[in-house]
Amino acid sequence: MELELPDGTKLELADGATGADAAAAIGAGLARAALAVKVDGEVRDLSRPLSGDGPAKLEVITERSGDDALALIRHDTAHVLAAAVMELYPGVKISIGPAIENGFYYDFEFPEGVTVTEGDFDAIEAKMREHIAADEPFVREDVAAGDALERFLSEDQDYKVELIEDLVRNQGVHSVSLYTNGPFTDLCRGPHAPSTKRIKSFKLQSVAGAYWRGDAANKMLTRVYGTAFFSKRDLDEYLERLERARALDHRRLGPQLGLFTFSEVSPGSAFWFPAGTRVFNSLVALSREMGAERGYTEVKTPQLYDSSLWKTSGHWDKYRENMFLTESEDRPLGLKPMNCPGHAHLFSLRRHSYRDLPVRYSEPGLLHRNEPSGTLHGLLRVRHFAQDDAHIFCAEDQIQEQVAACLEFAFATYAVFGLDVRLELSTRPEQRIGREELWDKSEAALTAALEAQHLEYTLHEGDGAFYGPKIDMHMTDSLGRSWQLGTVQLDYNFPERFDLTYTGADNAEHRPVMIHRAIMGSYERFIGILLEHLAGELPVWLAPVQAIVLPISDRHGDYARAVEARLREAGVEAEADERTESVGRKIRDAELRKVPYMLVVGDRELQTGEVSLREHGKGDAGSVAVGEFIDRVRSEIRARSAR
Ligand SMILES: [Zn+2]
Ligand SMILES: [Zn+2]
Incomplete structure (x- = not known):
């Protein structure tokens, strides 16, 4: 029988020869190192005869053969x-x-x-x-x-x-x-x-x-x-890496930092403590602020919809298993797993002229998806979440510019967190709605938007959403893991299904195109990823407690409270640690909570009106006047600078 080795050399063996025989025929060293052979992609025992029919590709598996x-x-x-x-x-x-x-x-x-x-x-x-x-x-x-x-x-x-x-x-x-x-x-x-x-x-x-x-x-x-x-x-090495990942697990960091926790009474849904709610709201505020600068308008749409809406959107057919369903007065209802159908319906409730386009609706709407309990995983896979979600309704000749604007918004957002992303273009999947020519048009439009800006991307055929192709944005975290964050999805199907129209300059009715986009993705998941990526060390603007005042003894309590009040008045999230613990202990605890700034106050600070500043993970940063510290933190918060 004839075999071909990975380097292209041919190997001639007697019929009935085994994998071990093949390895021995190549070399005695390889015969000793061999663990198995791979014949035409199938791994087989060394002791088994190689199949006789036709020439086969053969590779000897050794310790060096990887997976x-x-x-x-x-x-x-x-x-x-x-x-x-x-x-x-x-x-x-x-x-x-x-x-x-x-x-x-x-x-x-x-x-x-x-x-x-x-x-x-x-x-x-x-x-x-x-x-x-x-x-x-x-x-x-x-x-x-x-x-x-x-x-x-x-x-x-x-x-x-x-x-x-x-x-x-x-x-x-x-x-x-x-x-x-x-x-x-x-x-x-x-x-x-x-x-x-x-x-x-x-x-x-x-x-x-x-x-x-x-x-x-x-x-x-x-x-x-x-x-x-x-x-x-x-x-x-593997166990060490695992240990590091375990220490950084957001399911551990979340409760440890007092941000959130989970309870069996609502599987897959986080309970956010005040500190975590602050982090969450800061991200929503970021999205709102950046969206407002870019022409987005915020809307509010219902949670619960009649099945007729889900039938129009296609969810009833293609997505029902992932939805929470209920009924009232014999009408089947479903909790929204996505904002899009609500936004499409909202668009249809008013007349639009070409002059209104693009219409950009954003909504951090609460979404529910019925994920199997076995797949739930902290904040990364949840049943209840909100996204920095938006839908853009535009004319066909605005697509390229709008997709480009979405990418700009995304890059600007990631820059705030110092994240680098890779782009992936995903095309029509097997399970899909809509005519083939619409898919052709959408895929061509996304490709054109990427290429006009000379952006590098990889192509994933068949990985698109069921209603349209998409550009996904992925980051690699500090542990070398890859995460999908944002997505820009082009959709000709929803506007058809919802019969969306706008009046053109020609006074005739035209069909708009819909773009779905999220940048951070789900806020829950983004916080989970961010916590692990940053080992819980959130930048100052996002830290739930930005500064903590640490009085050295009881007699410095009043001054500590006064400093705390000044900080709070200036818009800095501050706390005073008035426990009767040593200041060393208070510093250690504040370090564990990853509070960016520690302000130690004792006799000297009381007299000079200053604080003794410590930075998380860096240590002593010298004495500073309270006013000066406030200016510094406020400018860091305003600039949303990375830590
Ligand atoms: Zn076995
Ligand atoms: Zn959508």
């Missing part, structure tokens, strides 16, 4: 975990254990009365290390489905029995593959590395509940998560 190699040993480690767990917990039932992004898991049903927690990891890991030290080969065996069924039935492995029965019933499978390492045998499609010793470094990470087959009607199993790498250094 393919990691996925292999992570799946190996899942088997080793199951082997260890079966030895330590007789009677345990095993279900499935795949490799996932960054690691693996295995789901178990422990015998009645047995609970496994992270406290048991040391013992399990020790047992796993025995299996790795023993260098157990992973041996694949293809057996008749009936034989495999009998085997797992006799072992009371109900989940394996169910899996085999399903394979037979749904896929007409006659034989299944089993993998054995040491005393442990699993029903498994493979592939696996040659032996357990190829797992160089692993760690069990957490325990969680997981329903069998992800269905809440089924039994809750115990899922053990872990990860594996080819070196201790890689593992340590």
